[in-house]
Amino acid sequence: MSTGIRIEVDHRAGGPRAGELRHPEKAHRPDQPIARKPAWIRVKAPTHPVYHETRALLREHRLVTVCEEAACPNVGECWAHRHATMMIMGETCTRACGFCNVRTGLPDALDTGEPGRVAEAVAKLGLRHVVVTSVDRDDLPDGGAAHFAATIAAIRDAAPGTTIEVLTPDFLRKPGAIEVVAAARPDVFNHNLETVPRLYPSIRPGARYYQSLRLLDEAKRLAPGIFTKSGLMVGLGEERAEMVQVMDDLRIAGVDFLTIGQYLQPTVKHAAVAEFVTPEHFAEYAALARGKGFLLVSATPLTRSSYHADADFALLRAAREAARAA
Ligand code: SF4
Numbered sequence: 001m002s003t004g005i006r007i008e009v010d011h012r013a014g015g016p017r018a019g020e021l022r023h024p025e026k027a028h029r030p031d032q033p034i035a036r037k038p039a040w041i042r043v044k045a046p047t048h049p050v051y052h053e054t055r056a057l058l059r060e061h062r063l064v065t066v067c068e069e070a071a072c073p074n075v076g077e078c079w080a081h082r083h084a085t086m087m088i089m090g091e092t093c094t095r096a097c098g099f100c101n102v103r104t105g106l107p108d109a110l111d112t113g114e115p116g117r118v119a120e121a122v123a124k125l126g127l128r129h130v131v132v133t134s135v136d137r138d139d140l141p142d143g144g145a146a147h148f149a150a151t152i153a154a155i156r157d158a159a160p161g162t163t164i165e166v167l168t169p170d171f172l173r174k175p176g177a178i179e180v181v182a183a184a185r186p187d188v189f190n191h192n193l194e195t196v197p198r199l200y201p202s203i204r205p206g207a208r209y210y211q212s213l214r215l216l217d218e219a220k221r222l223a224p225g226i227f228t229k230s231g232l233m234v235g236l237g238e239e240r241a242e243m244v245q246v247m248d249d250l251r252i253a254g255v256d257f258l259t260i261g262q263y264l265q266p267t268v269k270h271a272a273v274a275e276f277v278t279p280e281h282f283a284e285y286a287a288l289a290r291g292k293g294f295l296l297v298s299a300t301p302l303t304r305s306s307y308h309a310d311a312d313f314a315l316l317r318a319a320r321e322a323a324r325a326a
Pocket of ligand 1: 066067068072073074075076078079083084085304305306307308
């Protein structure tokens, strides 16, 4: 992981936006010093040869990944197993969340060749399970729902054995968008609540808690066979009682799988870490969530929505079968 300096400007040397400020809307904010991470969060720099092969293949297909754009700490481990989370519809987001390192601004027009290139890369990487996410595209009438559907269809064609997980934006004020994605039948429909409702104005200012919940509820109603999944970050100042309430809300919306991970501050202009939650505290959250009836819970400091998503998908299927047999 970086200090704040490296990712204030675009890190892709030679890229079309190299040297530009990634977060112009945050430039005026006072710096928030980045706290030293505890030992349980440190990760090694990527060195594995397969990491470099994965990187080269993604570059060759001109694909963007959230692994890089969000400066994910797990990139060395995931890419060494050829697991990369594709980020479609460009690398510029129309929202300006307080936690997120993805560039903010006005995105480019959609690239209609992208679904095919994603599908080709999925086939070449030989993925059993792929996670496809995107930037928020508030500028598009459907929020990018049709592009998600086209990407799912292209992957089904090129890699019929691969299971598909989508991690979508909230489609706020995009009527019909959830229906379009659900009709494309991903295997997992994931949307992250990210944090407790009290912190939305500072952490997800462009989002609405109840819209995110509604999306998850609606996806389950439209396609009950699809697994639904959501993720939360901790360490932003949330209270335990608030976490319990969010878990209850997610269960009421029928969500199957909950992920919980530690928030890490990407730059000095992003929200400060309020607390490094200990592994023991994560285990407590996991036990609490399991008690609420989620089919699967993953809660560790380095858990991210897409971390170990392929192995977790197999566990999800097994848990559903066990629940049906019981
Ligand atoms: S956890 Fe997800 S975003 Fe992070 S490197 Fe792994 S696949 Fe990429």
